[in-house]
Amino acid sequence: MLCAFRCAGRGIAYAFASQRNLKIQLAVAALAVAAGLILGISRTEWLAVVLAIMVVAVSEVVNTAVESVTDLASPDWHPLARAAKDAGAGAVLLASAGSVAVGLIVFAPHLLALLP
Numbered sequence: 001m002l003c004a005f006r007c008a009g010r011g012i013a014y015a016f017a018s019q020r021n022l023k024i025q026l027a028v029a030a031l032a033v034a035a036g037l038i039l040g041i042s043r044t045e046w047l048a049v050v051l052a053i054m055v056v057a058v059s060e061v062v063n064t065a066v067e068s069v070t071d072l073a074s075p076d077w078h079p080l081a082r083a084a085k086d087a088g089a090g091a092v093l094l095a096s097a098g099s100v101a102v103g104l105i106v107f108a109p110h111l112l113a114l115l116p
């Protein structure tokens with residue numbers, strides 16, 4: 001049980017160390033949380049924001065796993081290696097696009113309400 005947490009933590013740490021995008025996404029997530037606190041978003045809106053943040057983070061960590069296994073299995077160019085890496089990148093893109101949509105849906109009305 002302890003090993004499961006330690007190994008999972010190592011995997012997340014590796015993803016953070018190797019993926020520059022994950023650091024940028026963490027900064028954006030911190031901004032979203034700060035905006036949520038300042039703007040006083042509702043419980044339901046927090047649910048959407050937390051889910052959006054987690055979906056992006058999960059997709060990046062899974063993409064890191066795909067990239068590592070692909071590099072191990074196919075260090076040389078191969079169409080299946082390309083398909084695997086492209087699909088992993090596609091998953092991150094879809095998750096990021098969804099989180100931008102969630103951010104607009106949640107925060108735009110609060111920000112518009114601040115306008116004079």
Ligand SMILES: Nc1ncnc2c1ncn2[C@@H]1O[C@H](COP(=O)(O)OP(=O)(O)OP(=O)(O)O)[C@@H](O)[C@H]1O
Pocket residue numbers: 018019067074075076077078079081082083085086089
């Ligand atoms: N072994 C390979 N065979 C075929 N195509 C590859 C291979 N490795 C990478 N590619 C192609 O190059 C693209 C970029 O690969 P790369 O390993 O740089 O991934 P990346 O998403 O840029 O990773 P990172 O975010 O860690 O820089 C892949 O999406 C894929 O299309």
